[in-house]
Amino acid sequence: MLNFEYKNPTKIIFGKGQIEKVASEIPTDAKVLMLYGGGSIKKNGIYNQVINALSKHEVLEFGGIEANPKYHTLLKALEVIKSENITFLLAVGGGSVIDGTKFLSSAALYEGANPWDILKKSIRTEVGMPFGTVLTLPATGSEMNSGAVISNEETKEKLGMGGPGLFPQFSVLDPQVIASIPKRQIVNGITDAFTHVLEQYITYPAGAHLQDRIAEGILQTLVETAPKIIKDTTDYEAASNFMWCCTMALNGLIQKGVPTDWATHGIGHELTAAYEIDHARTLAIIGPNLYRFKLEQKKEKLAQYGERVWGITSGNTIEKAEQAIEKTVEFFHDMEISTQLSDYTKDYKGFAQLIKSRFEERGWGALGERKDITPSDVEKIIEMSY
Amino acid sequence: MLNFEYKNPTKIIFGKGQIEKVASEIPTDAKVLMLYGGGSIKKNGIYNQVINALSKHEVLEFGGIEANPKYHTLLKALEVIKSENITFLLAVGGGSVIDGTKFLSSAALYEGANPWDILKKSIRTEVGMPFGTVLTLPATGSEMNSGAVISNEETKEKLGMGGPGLFPQFSVLDPQVIASIPKRQIVNGITDAFTHVLEQYITYPAGAHLQDRIAEGILQTLVETAPKIIKDTTDYEAASNFMWCCTMALNGLIQKGVPTDWATHGIGHELTAAYEIDHARTLAIIGPNLYRFKLEQKKEKLAQYGERVWGITSGNTIEKAEQAIEKTVEFFHDMEISTQLSDYTKDYKGFAQLIKSRFEERGWGALGERKDITPSDVEKIIEMSY
Structure with missing residues (x-):
């Protein structure tokens, strides 16, 4: 820790x-x-x-x-x-x-x-x-x-x-208050909170076992609550769990004592700035591809996430990690959240290159829990997201 | 919630x-x-x-x-x-x-x-x-x-x-600081924190799914950490998780939005006052018997605890609840914490009756999450603990 x-x-x-x-x-x-x-x-x-x-x-x-x-x-x-x-x-x-x-x-x-x-x-x-x-x-x-x-x-x-x-x-x-929120914003909220947890959890093992358990608890509760609150926004039990999960996902607690990533947010913000895509949806576009790109470095935590949140039992660490990413994509798709940039805009050609140049100009250097995601890596991750 | x-x-x-x-x-x-x-x-x-x-x-x-x-x-x-x-x-x-x-x-x-x-x-x-x-x-x-x-x-x-x-x-x-703590106090600390979580969790289902998950996360981490820190108090990873679990077990978070019990503490304090038994050990003496006595009312949460913390899969709700209590007792015994009053004092005859009278005199009425544990019930629970 x-x-x-x-x-x-x-x-x-x-x-x-x-x-x-x-x-x-x-x-x-x-x-x-x-x-x-x-x-x-x-x-x-x-x-x-x-x-x-x-x-x-x-x-x-x-x-x-x-x-x-x-x-x-x-x-x-x-x-x-x-x-x-x-x-x-x-x-x-x-x-x-x-x-x-x-x-x-x-x-x-x-x-x-x-x-x-x-x-x-x-x-x-x-x-x-x-x-x-x-x-x-x-x-x-x-x-x-x-x-x-x-x-x-x-x-x-x-x-x-x-x-x-x-x-x-x-x-x-x-x-x-959730009763009157349109479905589009409900699923955005679930996706946003879910990704907040992933940003603080899908990194590398740091021996912070309680923080892992709490992060997994928020993810499990969101997975169980999502279909209920999407089906009926007046379901108070589902609404209260959804609301408390969103707060607990980013009130500082689960990030203490562990490395944090935040590269998905760093890249996602550019998609919102360029195309006005809803913030949460940019996270669903970028997140899974970032995890595919960083599979080797993040495999232990991805596999743990797969086992504990999605009940994956078969395969070695890499295979469990890959299944965990696919489960995450399915979760977003089940909420009718597309995970491909081309579903949001037809004007995406050259965007990856543009963001690479912009990150280079800003001198941001590198993102992620190891500060090793370069502007060139960002270009590749965005291209994977087309 | x-x-x-x-x-x-x-x-x-x-x-x-x-x-x-x-x-x-x-x-x-x-x-x-x-x-x-x-x-x-x-x-x-x-x-x-x-x-x-x-x-x-x-x-x-x-x-x-x-x-x-x-x-x-x-x-x-x-x-x-x-x-x-x-x-x-x-x-x-x-x-x-x-x-x-x-x-x-x-x-x-x-x-x-x-x-x-x-x-x-x-x-x-x-x-x-x-x-x-x-x-x-x-x-x-x-x-x-x-x-x-x-x-x-x-x-x-x-x-x-x-x-x-x-x-x-x-x-x-x-x-x-944990490196120099005697084993007796380490196991007391684990038992105390573990019981703090149980007091806020083994009640009745209240639809607070995230709070349940966090409570279970603390219990799981304590179960996994206990043998490591008992074996080697200089194991920093184990020490840090043990320490953070103890704090999170009673910093108010997991009790929010749920009913709480605290009868084990209420009764346990009397054992310390009468016999100077370590606080944590009084909880190990009383807790399991309180759960046996209140099995019918607490069976849903006990079974959930058994499934999620101890991996119990067989049996109906009552049977899972009973197995969960036995697993808890085993956990205490594995740490060499006795769960019977007669192992701490030979002077226990009439004690249950005495505490019943004392509770009656004080006009405390009733304990527990439903405020239905009467002085007579306390007498029975203490007798079960002899």
């Missing part, structure tokens, strides 16, 4: 009818900016639940934060925060709204001239403006971690940021 | 050579009281490591906190805290030293006349004096939770206390 530090101070408020508790979590003298996305919360009743709960607070609102939250949209919200002397942020949405809110939490207290520097120069956020979240779409785990990813349309960049100042003070997780 | 709230702000600093980090976790202007037990830390070098790390801090010390920390010993430490204007507590020890420190954290700021009231009147500690821990004996999980158990020799009571003010600010977990 590798050395690690772990601290996660976010308060989780989980269950039926919990949204009204936002009122007691936000100081009554706070001036609140409520942030949300395209307005689905006005159709499904969550907007009203939050507004009613905060009837004794001073609340302004800012809607229209997009999927893959855009820097220039967030700058408009930042103007509101500064001009209105906002003191507390409340994200009501999925990972995009929460990530956007994290950027604002940091930017609101940032003293530099250009807030994009927080991302471009990887400035760690030690203290941010306090914020809470009401999660409406389980997927990214952003509700219980301190990271965010922001897109810049002008520069075609999608960059990450983080720091101990970016944990939500609280997050309300009411699984009943 | 039941509704729940979860917040655990303790910072864990885990790994080789981490003890020196206490220096950067304690404010330099703090006046520190370092608390420890019988002095084993002076033999194994941990005392020197801590003292050297805190060479720039003002540090006083208080040694001699016993196993099952005693109220009257702690009162002496409380006098030091008050007379010396201590502002930060540092527990260097196992669960007893940490629990004692939690009592002191609460009592130092308590304004009532009698600090025993914190336990006797179940006064929740919202704010305590800040404290950290250096864990020297994995077992109780006290290093990452907000509970403590204190014994009063005069009244023969062993009572619990807790509250959000009693999370350690930090805990240093260096698995290398």
